[in-house]
Amino acid sequence: MASDNSDSASTNPAVVAAQNNDSDDEYEYKPLDLKPAIDALGCKYTMPVENKDVYIVHGFAERFGIDAREAQKRLQDEYPHRREGDKIAWAEPQWIHGDHRSLRYRGNVLTRDKMWFQNGEPAEHGFRKYLYTGWQWRVLPATSAVERVPWLAKFVGDVNDWLWKHCFVTTNHYIVTAYDKEDCGIGMHSDKAKSISELAPIVVVKTGECGRPFRITDSVTGEELFNKVVEPGDAVIMTMQANLATKHGVPILNEPTDTSGSIVMRKIIEEVPWGKLEAMLRKRDREEEE
Ligand SMILES: O=C(O)CCC(=O)C(=O)O
Numbered sequence: 001m002a003s004d005n006s007d008s009a010s011t012n013p014a015v016v017a018a019q020n021n022d023s024d025d026e027y028e029y030k031p032l033d034l035k036p037a038i039d040a041l042g043c044k045y046t047m048p049v050e051n052k053d054v055y056i057v058h059g060f061a062e063r064f065g066i067d068a069r070e071a072q073k074r075l076q077d078e079y080p081h082r083r084e085g086d087k088i089a090w091a092e093p094q095w096i097h098g099d100h101r102s103l104r105y106r107g108n109v110l111t112r113d114k115m116w117f118q119n120g121e122p123a124e125h126g127f128r129k130y131l132y133t134g135w136q137w138r139v140l141p142a143t144s145a146v147e148r149v150p151w152l153a154k155f156v157g158d159v160n161d162w163l164w165k166h167c168f169v170t171t172n173h174y175i176v177t178a179y180d181k182e183d184c185g186i187g188m189h190s191d192k193a194k195s196i197s198e199l200a201p202i203v204v205v206k207t208g209e210c211g212r213p214f215r216i217t218d219s220v221t222g223e224e225l226f227n228k229v230v231e232p233g234d235a236v237i238m239t240m241q242a243n244l245a246t247k248h249g250v251p252i253l254n255e256p257t258d259t260s261g262s263i264v265m266r267k268i269i270e271e272v273p274w275g276k277l278e279a280m281l282r283k284r285d286r287e288e289e290e
């Protein structure tokens with residue numbers, strides 16, 4: 001598996017350009033060209049948004065050897081589910097439900113459940129921290145080494161090998177989301193750029209029993225650019241630029257629908273040592289007691 005190989009001495013041009021910039025000039029960021037890599041997959045795909053690097057790749061999960069329905073079911077059946085006041089087991093694979101206190105956003109219950117994974121054990125490498133709106137320190141201990149779920153590690157490793165072969169930085173952080181039924185979803189947003197490397201694409205692999213509409217709008221004008229069902233096993237792949245130029249979301253539906261979800265792969269550049277996280281959370285608990 002291409003573990004975090006972007007951190008070591010590299011022959012990958014994207015990495016060399018970013019790391020070995022020995023000229024006095026600022027490293028000039030060139031937008032990623034995803035097309036050759038996506039063509040090489042041999043999967044059918046569409047680029048539904050004019051002039052934006054957003055790809056919908058059909059049969060992506062299967063191309064990398066997993067069944068997207070089975071994947072979500074296995075995760076849901078085989079790992080513990082933490083709700084409301086349940087304790088998080090540090091660095092173990094587990095579901096955090098939308099009603100858990102670490103996920104509530106301004107007191108509101110989130111309408112989805114999540115698991116967090118990263119390359120390597122947090123005890124060794126620290127916890128990779130992907131900051132999003134409403135993020136709380138309290139949820140960070142729920143991040144597990146992806147290696148604890150070997151079939152998932154194999155899948156993300158194979159996707160990373162493909163990225164690497166096509167000169168991209170590999171991803172190291174994986175958020176699994178479950179939308180249990182029609183009243184679950186995620187509001188329109190751009191993924192927050194602060195903790196994500198723009199040298200890797202954002203890869204959203206859809207999972208679960210059924211597809212859900214995936215909506216994309218223009219970040220500036222709000223114009224709707226795409227709103228169609230994306231099937232389990234298909235992937236939405238975008239560059240950081242496309243992510244920032246647009247917003248995306250999974251709208252809540254009125255009609256009953258089966259469970260759906262996603263595995264989102266990103267390269268996260270912030271990490272928090274285990275001991276620092278313990279100290280942060282102790283401080284927070286003390287402040288709450290006062
Ligand atoms: O589940 C999806 O399709 C999208 C998830 C997403 O946008 C996110 O977690 O940032």
Ligand SMILES: [Fe+2]
Pocket residue numbers: 189190191248
């Ligand atoms: Fe997102």
